[in-house]
Amino acid sequence: MGTYEGLQGIWVLCGVRDGQIDRVSRELLGEAERLGAVEGMKTTAVVLGREIPQIRGADHALVVQDDSLSVPEELRWTHELYHLVRRYRPQVLLLGANGFGRSLAPRLAARLGTGLTADCTALDMRDGLLVQTRPAFGGNLMADILCPDARPQMATVRPRVFRAPDWEAARPCEILREPPAGPDTLSRLVEITGFTPSGQDAAIGEADILVAVGQGIGSKENIAMAEKLAELMGGALAASRPLVDGGLVPYAHQVGQTGRTVAPRLYIACGISGAIQHLAGVAAEKVVAVNIDPDAPIMERANWAILGDCGAFLREMVDLYTTSPPSVLPDRHSK
Amino acid sequence: MRIYACVKQVPANNETRLDPVTGTLIREGSPGVLNPLDAYAVEQALRLKEQYGGEVSALSMGVPGVRDMLRRVVALGVDRGILLTDRAFAGSDTLATARVLAAAVNKCGMPDLVLCGRVASDGDTAQVGPMLAECLGIPHVSDVACIEEIARGEARVRRLGDRGYHSLRVRLPALFTVLKEICVPRLPSITGVLRGEKAAIAVWGRADLGSLEGGVGLKGSNTRVLRSHRPDLRVKTRAVAGARDLMDILREENLIAEDRVRGDI
Numbered sequence: 001m002g003t004y005e006g007l008q009g010i011w012v013l014c015g016v017r018d019g020q021i022d023r024v025s026r027e028l029l030g031e032a033e034r035l036g037a038v039e040g041m042k043t044t045a046v047v048l049g050r051e052i053p054q055i056r057g058a059d060h061a062l063v064v065q066d067d068s069l070s071v072p073e074e075l076r077w078t079h080e081l082y083h084l085v086r087r088y089r090p091q092v093l094l095l096g097a098n099g100f101g102r103s104l105a106p107r108l109a110a111r112l113g114t115g116l117t118a119d120c121t122a123l124d125m126r127d128g129l130l131v132q133t134r135p136a137f138g139g140n141l142m143a144d145i146l147c148p149d150a151r152p153q154m155a156t157v158r159p160r161v162f163r164a165p166d167w168e169a170a171r172p173c174e175i176l177r178e179p180p181a182g183p184d185t186l187s188r189l190v191e192i193t194g195f196t197p198s199g200q201d202a203a204i205g206e207a208d209i210l211v212a213v214g215q216g217i218g219s220k221e222n223i224a225m226a227e228k229l230a231e232l233m234g235g236a237l238a239a240s241r242p243l244v245d246g247g248l249v250p251y252a253h254q255v256g257q258t259g260r261t262v263a264p265r266l267y268i269a270c271g272i273s274g275a276i277q278h279l280a281g282v283a284a285e286k287v288v289a290v291n292i293d294p295d296a297p298i299m300e301r302a303n304w305a306i307l308g309d310c311g312a313f314l315r316e317m318v319d320l321y322t323t324s325p326p327s328v329l330p331d332r333h334s335k
Numbered sequence: 336m337r338i339y340a341c342v343k344q345v346p347a348n349n350e351t352r353l354d355p356v357t358g359t360l361i362r363e364g365s366p367g368v369l370n371p372l373d374a375y376a377v378e379q380a381l382r383l384k385e386q387y388g389g390e391v392s393a394l395s396m397g398v399p400g401v402r403d404m405l406r407r408v409v410a411l412g413v414d415r416g417i418l419l420t421d422r423a424f425a426g427s428d429t430l431a432t433a434r435v436l437a438a439a440v441n442k443c444g445m446p447d448l449v450l451c452g453r454v455a456s457d458g459d460t461a462q463v464g465p466m467l468a469e470c471l472g473i474p475h476v477s478d479v480a481c482i483e484e485i486a487r488g489e490a491r492v493r494r495l496g497d498r499g500y501h502s503l504r505v506r507l508p509a510l511f512t513v514l515k516e517i518c519v520p521r522l523p524s525i526t527g528v529l530r531g532e533k534a535a536i537a538v539w540g541r542a543d544l545g546s547l548e549g550g551v552g553l554k555g556s557n558t559r560v561l562r563s564h565r566p567d568l569r570v571k572t573r574a575v576a577g578a579r580d581l582m583d584i585l586r587e588e589n590l591i592a593e594d595r596v597r598g599d600i
């Protein structure tokens with residue numbers, strides 16, 4: 001395909017947020033570059049939307065700009081991506097494993113008739129094949145998965161698994177514009193009519209720090225205290241299932257098998273026993289456990305264990321936070 | 336209104352054991368249960384039936400023993416259970432599974448609504464729902480938190496997105512994957528249990544489903560498990576006296592957040 005040969009390598013579907021390529025997409029572009037270097041494959045950032053931000057960190061950018069693409073919607077996106085993939089035939093297509101990516105990717109993979117691996121926590125290239133590592137059975141098992149024959153090899157990857165390259169230093173890419181693929185009957189069947197933000201604090205999938213509360217929290221005041229600490233630390237409030245079932249914390253905050261999987265840098269578990277269904281959702285870099293029971297399972301999964309009452313701990317933390325100015329949080333990988 | 340609820344049998348717990356020789360998963364010994372999130376799909380289907388009338392079918396692909404699980408689902412008030420079982424289905428990945436489910440749906444005629452759980456607790460992929468919708472050629476909405484109304488061939492739903500709730504209007508037929516938030520599942524009644532015990536569960540194999548374009552089972556699956564292993568989840572735990580010491584550690588470890596200086600917020 002002449003000058004378009006470079007487009008047959010590794011693609012990253014890039015999300016846009018606040019006028020920028022979003023964080024998980026930047027992380028994936030960094031990883032794509034590393035994978036591409038192994039096999040001498042070029043990387044392509046794929047961006048769809050009404051407004052296209054500056055794109056860096058890939059060899060090429062494939063851009064579809066259209067008014068009809070102002071709001072991400074799975075069926076509309078599937079239609080466009082299907083045509084792009086059919087036209088250029090990439091080897092690999094990576095997407096962020098956020099709610100949108102996890103809904104779009106299976107739809108697209110089914111239309112393309114190719115394999116898809118969800119929620120990868122590691123990627124590698126071996127003999128031209130993408131080795132996709134993902135947890136199953138609530139994190140009790142890791143599996144390496146291949147898609148030997150069908151193309152593209154598709155994977156969604158959890159946020160924060162990879163390091164985003166230095167965006168300023170990243171090279172700008174050669175932009176190729178594509179017209180929209182034309183009318184799509186299916187996406188006309190769905191109309192987004194409204195949006196209610198769940199509040200800054202509910203974005204538990206994106207927070208660097210989570211202060212999580214469980215049945216040992218003791219009182220509503222202590223939950224408020226945990227929320228306050230989360231706010232002070234620039235993080236968010238999370239909860240175990242009993243508190244959500246009890247109506248004390250909204251569902252959007254629930255971590256675990258029937259809630260969300262979170263991967264913050266720091267997870268502070270206050271009065272949480274660490275049941276397997278809860279830990280299934282905790283993919284944190286570091287865990288602090290505060291518990292009155294030295295034998296609570298969470299204590300074994302914690303990097304730092306504090307034996308004691310979590311109400312008192314939270315009060316003390318909030319005190320310390322309001323009296324001694326802490327330093328700046330650097331990027332997670334730049335330690 | 337005709338509704339299909341897709342239900343999967345999963346191991347009762349996730350404490351996996353690996354065969355030390357082959358490295359494959361030992362499934363025996365772990366009793367099978369209804370995937371926890373599928374209970375919400377079933378409950379939502381029953382509530383819609385109560386509200387709008389109609390019929391609910393539960394659809395499952397699995398080993399012959401899944402028949403008992405389907406009986407327990409019928410006990411909740413579902414009208415019929417359909418089990419899709421065949422050696423040819425073994426080893427299906429998510430897309431191959433979706434193909435089998437789609438063929439079964441098509442065999443009965445397109446319903447108004449297909450409901451799936453958000454995710455199965457064993458495979459943990461959340462892929463089968465959207466893939467099934469694609470195989471059926473109908474729209475899907477993932478992570479539905481509330482079905483507000485169904486009228487004039489259209490559903491109004493609320494879904495939990497990455498940063499909040501979206502309101503959507505979707506033409507039926509459609510497929511929704513549902514969150515735990517959507518409802519509280521009921522317990523079976525005594526009469527329900529008796530009904531379930533006597534219920535005839537339809538059992539269909541490969542030959543009952545007609546053409547399964549794209550293939551099923553291991554042969555029809557594009558993905559292959561290269562190897563699996565148990566991750567070492569142990570960490571070195573250090574006892575910390577209290578908040579003050581923890582703050583020192585967090586500072587040392589660069590885990591303290593952004594310019595959060597006192598009184599700034």
Ligand SMILES: Cc1cc2nc3c(=O)[nH]c(=O)nc-3n(C[C@H](O)[C@H](O)[C@H](O)COP(=O)(O)OP(=O)(O)OC[C@H]3O[C@@H](n4cnc5c(N)ncnc54)[C@H](O)[C@@H]3O)c2cc1C
Pocket residue numbers: 213214215216217218239240241242243254255256257258259260270271272273274275276277278281290291292293296308309310311371
């Ligand atoms: C199918 C299924 C799905 C599930 N999904 C989820 C899920 O998604 N998320 C989830 O969280 N759970 C889930 N659960 C529930 C899970 O099994 C546990 O029941 C739940 O996680 C326990 O919550 P907890 O740790 O807050 O409460 P508990 O287990 O009651 O633990 C409370 C802890 O607080 C400690 N404590 C008590 N007082 C204090 C104090 N003053 N100071 C400090 N510590 C104190 C106790 O020692 C104890 O360790 C699920 C269960 C099932 C069966």
Ligand SMILES: Nc1ncnc2c1ncn2[C@@H]1O[C@H](COP(=O)(O)O)[C@@H](O)[C@H]1O
Pocket residue numbers: 341342343344370372373376394395396397429432436450451452453454455456458459460461462463464
């Ligand atoms: N074998 C199956 N039989 C019936 N429904 C299934 C099967 N596998 C998955 N599903 C449905 O798809 C949902 C998501 O499953 P998964 O993609 O495996 O996480 C489940 O909650 C079920 O509703």
